[in-house]
Amino acid sequence: MMRQYQALKDEHPHAIVLFRLGDFFEAFFDDAKLVARELQLTLTSRPVAKGRRIPMCGIPHHALPTYLRRLIDRGHRVAICDQVEDPRQARTLVRREVVRVVTPGTVIEDDLLTACENNFIAAAWSDGDVFGIALADVSTGEFLAAHGAAPRRLEEALVRWRPREIVVPDVDRSSRAHEYAALDGAGAVLTPYDARRFDIAAAAGELRAHLGVATLEAFGLDDRRGGVGRGPAAATVAAGALVQYLHATHRGSLTHLRALRLVPLEDGLLLDDATRRALGLWSAGRHDSQDGRTLVEVLDLTETAMGARLLRRWLSQPLAAVPQIEQRQDAVQALLEAGAARESIRARLHHLGDLERLLGRLSHDAGGPRDLAGLRDTLEAIPPLVPAAASLTAAALRRLPPVLSPPPGLADRLRHALAEPAPPSPRDGGLIRPGFDADVDALREEARESKEWMARREAAERQRTGIRGLKVGFNQVMGYYIEVAKSQSHLAPADYVRKGTLAGAERYITADMKEHEVRILSAQERINAREYEVFRALRDAVRADTAPLQACAGALAELDVYAALAEVAVRNAFVRPRVTDGREIRITGGRHPVVEQAMGAPRFVPNDVVLGSTARDILIVTGPNFGGKSTYIRQAALLVVLAQLGCFVPARDAQIGLVDRIFTRVGATDDLAAGRSTFLSEMIEVARVLTQATDRSLVILDEVGRGTSTYDGMSLAWAVVEDLHDRVRARTLFATHYHELTELAAQLDRVANVQVLVREEGHEVVFLHRVADGAAASSYGIHVARLAGVPDAVIRRAREVLGGLERAAAGAAPVGRSAGRRQRRGPSRGQQLVLPLPHARR
Numbered sequence: 001m002m003r004q005y006q007a008l009k010d011e012h013p014h015a016i017v018l019f020r021l022g023d024f025f026e027a028f029f030d031d032a033k034l035v036a037r038e039l040q041l042t043l044t045s046r047p048v049a050k051g052r053r054i055p056m057c058g059i060p061h062h063a064l065p066t067y068l069r070r071l072i073d074r075g076h077r078v079a080i081c082d083q084v085e086d087p088r089q090a091r092t093l094v095r096r097e098v099v100r101v102v103t104p105g106t107v108i109e110d111d112l113l114t115a116c117e118n119n120f121i122a123a124a125w126s127d128g129d130v131f132g133i134a135l136a137d138v139s140t141g142e143f144l145a146a147h148g149a150a151p152r153r154l155e156e157a158l159v160r161w162r163p164r165e166i167v168v169p170d171v172d173r174s175s176r177a178h179e180y181a182a183l184d185g186a187g188a189v190l191t192p193y194d195a196r197r198f199d200i201a202a203a204a205g206e207l208r209a210h211l212g213v214a215t216l217e218a219f220g221l222d223d224r225r226g227g228v229g230r231g232p233a234a235a236t237v238a239a240g241a242l243v244q245y246l247h248a249t250h251r252g253s254l255t256h257l258r259a260l261r262l263v264p265l266e267d268g269l270l271l272d273d274a275t276r277r278a279l280g281l282w283s284a285g286r287h288d289s290q291d292g293r294t295l296v297e298v299l300d301l302t303e304t305a306m307g308a309r310l311l312r313r314w315l316s317q318p319l320a321a322v323p324q325i326e327q328r329q330d331a332v333q334a335l336l337e338a339g340a341a342r343e344s345i346r347a348r349l350h351h352l353g354d355l356e357r358l359l360g361r362l363s364h365d366a367g368g369p370r371d372l373a374g375l376r377d378t379l380e381a382i383p384p385l386v387p388a389a390a391s392l393t394a395a396a397l398r399r400l401p402p403v404l405s406p407p408p409g410l411a412d413r414l415r416h417a418l419a420e421p422a423p424p425s426p427r428d429g430g431l432i433r434p435g436f437d438a439d440v441d442a443l444r445e446e447a448r449e450s451k452e453w454m455a456r457r458e459a460a461e462r463q464r465t466g467i468r469g470l471k472v473g474f475n476q477v478m479g480y481y482i483e484v485a486k487s488q489s490h491l492a493p494a495d496y497v498r499k500g501t502l503a504g505a506e507r508y509i510t511a512d513m514k515e516h517e518v519r520i521l522s523a524q525e526r527i528n529a530r531e532y533e534v535f536r537a538l539r540d541a542v543r544a545d546t547a548p549l550q551a552c553a554g555a556l557a558e559l560d561v562y563a564a565l566a567e568v569a570v571r572n573a574f575v576r577p578r579v580t581d582g583r584e585i586r587i588t589g590g591r592h593p594v595v596e597q598a599m600g601a602p603r604f605v606p607n608d609v610v611l612g613s614t615a616r617d618i619l620i621v622t623g624p625n626f627g628g629k630s631t632y633i634r635q636a637a638l639l640v641v642l643a644q645l646g647c648f649v650p651a652r653d654a655q656i657g658l659v660d661r662i663f664t665r666v667g668a669t670d671d672l673a674a675g676r677s678t679f680l681s682e683m684i685e686v687a688r689v690l691t692q693a694t695d696r697s698l699v700i701l702d703e704v705g706r707g708t709s710t711y712d713g714m715s716l717a718w719a720v721v722e723d724l725h726d727r728v729r730a731r732t733l734f735a736t737h738y739h740e741l742t743e744l745a746a747q748l749d750r751v752a753n754v755q756v757l758v759r760e761e762g763h764e765v766v767f768l769h770r771v772a773d774g775a776a777a778s779s780y781g782i783h784v785a786r787l788a789g790v791p792d793a794v795i796r797r798a799r800e801v802l803g804g805l806e807r808a809a810a811g812a813a814p815v816g817r818s819a820g821r822r823q824r825r826g827p828s829r830g831q832q833l834v835l836p837l838p839h840a841r842r
Contacts, residue, residue: 001093002028002048008081008098015077015101024058025080032057038074039067065111068102072112075189078102099365101249104189105165108139108360115354116300116308118142122163123242124183125198125234126150132234133157134242140309140356141256141363141550145221145239146263147231153265158186159272160265160317167245169195187273193245200233203240210243211258220262235262255543256363259550269318269644270661274685278664278700279637280594281315295638298593299647301567303349306356306553307560314561318644320658325579327396328562328646333576334394335566336648341388346563348385353378355553362542369431372538373422376414379406382552389559397562403555407545417538426535429528439530447523450516454480457513467491480517481507565647572596574648577639582657583612583696585640585731589652592635593642596650605769609636612657612731616752618724620742621735621771623756624780626787628769630666632756633700633733637662640698659698659731663689666702679707686720695729702735714738725750742775 001021005028009017016035018025027035028046032055036043045053059067064080071078079098102112105121113119120135120142131150136143146157158166166183170192183190196202204223208216216223221239222232239260246254276282281295296315302308319325335342353374361367362375382404390401417436423429432440458472461482471483481499484492489506496508509517542549568574572593589606596604605628610616621629639649643656665685686704693699704720705713717738724732725748734741745753755776759766765783782798 002054004093004096005081008079008096012077012079012098012101015079016071017079017081017098018059018064019081020061020083020096021058023061025061025064026056026058028054028056030055034076035059035071038076039070065109069112072102072104072107075104077191098251100251103165103191103249105163105167105191106138106246106249108357108364108366110357113139113357115305117312118161118309120161120163121165121167121242121246122158122161122188123167123193123238123245124154125169125237125241126154127230127234130230130234131157132231132236132238134235134239135161135163136242136246136257137360138246138250138254138257139360140553141259141360141546143239143257143260144263145219145235145260146265147235148265154183155185156270156272157265158183158188159270160268162186162316163188165189165191167191167193167242169193169198169241171195191245193241197241197244198237200237203237203244205240206244207236207240210247210254211260219260221260232262250364252364253543254363256359256546256550258547268320269641269659271316271318271641272663275637275662275664276316278666279634279641279662281641293594293598295594295641298572298597299565299568301564301571302560303346303564304352304556304560305354306352306557307349307564309356310557311561311564314645315641318641319646320644320660322579322581322658325644325646327394329576329579329648330394331392331396331562332565332569332646332648334392334397335563336569338392339570341391342563342566344388345385345559346567348381348388349556349560349563351377351381352556355549355556359542359546359549359553362539363546367539368424369418369422369426369535370424372414372535372542373418373420375542376411376418379411380415382406382556385559397559400555400559403551404559405548406552407548410541410545413541414538417534426532427528429524429531431531432534437530437534440527440534443523443527443530446519447527450519450523453516454513454520457482465491465493478507479509479521480513481509482513483507569648572601572650574650575653577643577649577651577654577656579643579656579658583731584655584657585609585611585636585698586613586653586655587636587639587649587651588654590635590639590654591650592631593638593650595631595635606652607632607635607769607771609639611636611733615750617729617750618721618732618734618744618748618752620721620745620751620753620775621733621756622737622739622742622753622776622779623771624758624765624767624776624778625737625784627756627758627767627780628771629735629756630702632771633702633735634666636733637664637698637700657731658696660694660696661692662698662700663693663730664700664702665689665704666700677707682707683716686716690720690723690728693724693728693730697728697730699724699728699730699732699734701732703737704734705736705738714740717741718744721751722748737779737781739775739777739779745775 005017005019008019016027016031018027032043035041036057041057044056046056047053068078079101081096082099083094084097084099085095105119107113107119118137119139120137122133122135124131124133129150130147131154132145132147133154134145148154148157163186166186166188168183168190200223204216208214216236220232221236223236243254246257271281279295296312299315300308300311302311355375355378358371358375358378361371386401386404389397389404392398417432419431419433423431434441434444454472458470461472462468462470467484467488469485469488472480473483474480478500482496483505485505492506492508495510497510498506499509500507587609590609591604591606611619621633623629639651639654640656640659640662642649643654644659665682682704689699701720705717707713717736718741721734721741721744724730742753745751753773753775754771755774757768757770757772758780759768765780782795782802785798786795
């Protein structure tokens with residue numbers, strides 16, 4: 001047995017091999033130590049020779065999904081080695097094989113997945129100048145490819161799709177340092193794979209075979225080296241390598257991964273991970289929500305897991321073309337206005353299963369009877385929602401009803417075939433309804449007749465033999481038997497064959513009983529085998545209809561998202577924004593969608609934004625701590641994201657000029673493990689903004705320069721604003737407590753000041769949370785410190801020091817600089833400030 005294990009381990013040296021032994025999956029040697037440590041299980045040992053034991057750690061087979069998820073979440077690969085023959089029929093050692101290699105990007109079980117998120121695996125290849133990337137969600141059947149200039153476009157592709165695992169050639173990393181830097185930053189598990197699989201000829205051949213085509217041109221791909229096809233050829237390499245990797249790990253059908261799409265990376269509004277975190281799209285930022293909510297939670301009123309995943313994909317890749325945005329808006333508006341149709345659609349969507357993942361599992365041997373039953377129930381629930389969808393006239397909705405037509409007859413076949421309730425395993429019987437399969441019915445009838453014959457045998461044998469105490473019985477050891485007391489054993493007929501002897505009785509069997517016993521004892525096994533054949537035929541029928549079923553699932557997801565966005569607009573008083581190709585962003589009565597829900601709509605103070613119009617490319621936002629500056633600048637960015645998503649926005653009125661990318665630099669973070677201080681991390685983000693933003697971008701900067709000395713930070717912030725104005729020309733919201741920066745509005749043509757208003761009442765300050773034109777006079781930090789509970793003695797001393805600083809700063813002369821345009825004034829370093837000292841210290 002250990003030789004069998006070692007042979008399988010040699011085939012999968014980089015995976016944890018879980019070896020089936022009875023009711024447990026066992027790990028041995030170093031794998032056992034790793035599993036015990038990661039899962040906090042007891043490490044035991046097994047004797048293999050005299051005086052020698054090997055480490056061993058076991059997992060109960062019924063608990064495998066739970067422990068498997070923990071291993072996968074920690075980035076491990078797991079090779080599942082199971083028995084592939086019936087132990088009762090094995091003459092020697094039970095044959096075992098690796099039935100599947102589970103990796104973070106290839107899981108398909110619901111227990112190992114998040115219902116509302118895709119689980120992408122990627123393969124990436126680059127020659128240094130161009131890259132190709134392929135992505136697949138094995139659980140849903142999505143299959144994508146892209147190419148672009150390396151490494152920047154590679155990073156953008158990874159940001160868009162957020163794969164959980166990336167397959168790369170097993171080459172020297174030092175020769176591809178830039179590409180690997182982008183891959184390492186994606187937060188995915190990197191899996192080295194045989195570099196020969198990334199050869200263009202091998203990859204293209206495997207991809208053509210998988211797709212069943214003679215040429216890849218219809219998919220926008222190329223199988224030639226060099227020339228004009230370098231980018232498409234790179235995508236071909238990645239897609240072909242990914243297909244080979246998936247075949248090697250799944251050891252089964254991939255029929256649902258046939259609809260390969262080439263995705264252009266130039267389309268859409270790009271949101272990198274830093275921006276998503278800062279805006280609270282996925283994980284709530286502490287500035288953005290008071291109860292941990294995120295934007296996707298506000299928007300996600302979808303009724304199906306398919307719709308929830310599509311909504312997240314749309315949110316991660318907002319559009320950047322006005323006609324496409326308006327088409328989505330038309331669909332949302334149609335459902336918003338047709339309240340009865342929307343409610344009917346949403347009510348019926350609620351009863352649908354996850355069609356995409358049902359198909360994904362049924363495309364593998366992991367799919368079982370309950371998946372077929374779930375597919376049946378879902379297919380039966382689709383037709384009733386079609387009339388409501390067909391009543392809507394928006395172009396994006398008109399094309400959905402024809403696709404919402406499951407293959408005819410499939411639901412009926414499944415309904416007539418499957419018993420209720422469906423058993424968990426296709427091999428345990430009880431799967432097929434009576435009347436569906438003649439062979440199953442015949443086997444069941446044979447078993448029933450034999451059981452009835454055996455039930456009548458006791459009375460018949462008593463009458464035939466005259467033995468009153470004769471009994472017919474059954475047990476697991478002896479099977480069926482006739483029992484006669486020893487005192488009457490001399491009356492046993494000649495055709496009785498002795499089967500066993502007890503202290504006071506003899507047990508016999510007849511030839512007829514033996515024949516019926518064989519029928520009874522083998523009947524269930526034969527029924528189970530035939531039912532499994534029928535199950536496989538049903539599964540194959542579903543696989544044959546994978547393409548139309550996937551199209552139907554996609555249409556259901558799209559309808560679900562449109563209905564959800566319309567419901568969001570109705571519940572939260574969102575309005576349809578006007579999206580233009582211009583630069584102006586004009587929002588009237590805008591509201592932060594997450595903060596408003598956290599606080600309650602009556603308490604939230606709406607504000608206006610005018611950006612990108614004459615003299616307003618950059619807004620310097622000043623005002624008190626705790627006054628709402630951060631909410632205001634993030635709010636503007638979120639409304640742009642919503643508008644380009646095709647969603648309505650929380651405002652009284654909104655006009656959004658298209659944005660190609662949103663950049664953010666907010667919050668205080670460090671990366672001590674990488675040797676980065678908070679300020680260094682901040683400057684890296686600022687550098688990214690200044691080197692990658694364009695005049696079509698939206699830049700959100702919050703407290704740039706606060707991580708160093710006052711004059712260093714102020715000088716950097718001043719220079720950043722100048723560069724954004726003169727060279728980058730991006731639309732920018734710049735929140736700051738450096739009030740000196742408000743002078744830039746008088747020196748730069750397209751800079752304006754806005755302030756968060758307060759009302760002072762003696763030493764008390766009332767935060768109005770309203771934004772108006774102009775510059776704030778103070779940040780009221782001491783007042784906020786008092787609200788936070790800082791002791792009164794410290795507050796009094798702070799006011800004393802502040803007064804001294806303000807008197808000293810009043811005498812500081814600004815230093816001007818001329819550079820071929822009107823004079824600019826920056827912060828001065830020329831004067832030493834004198835702090836007021838308490839009397840006791842003089």
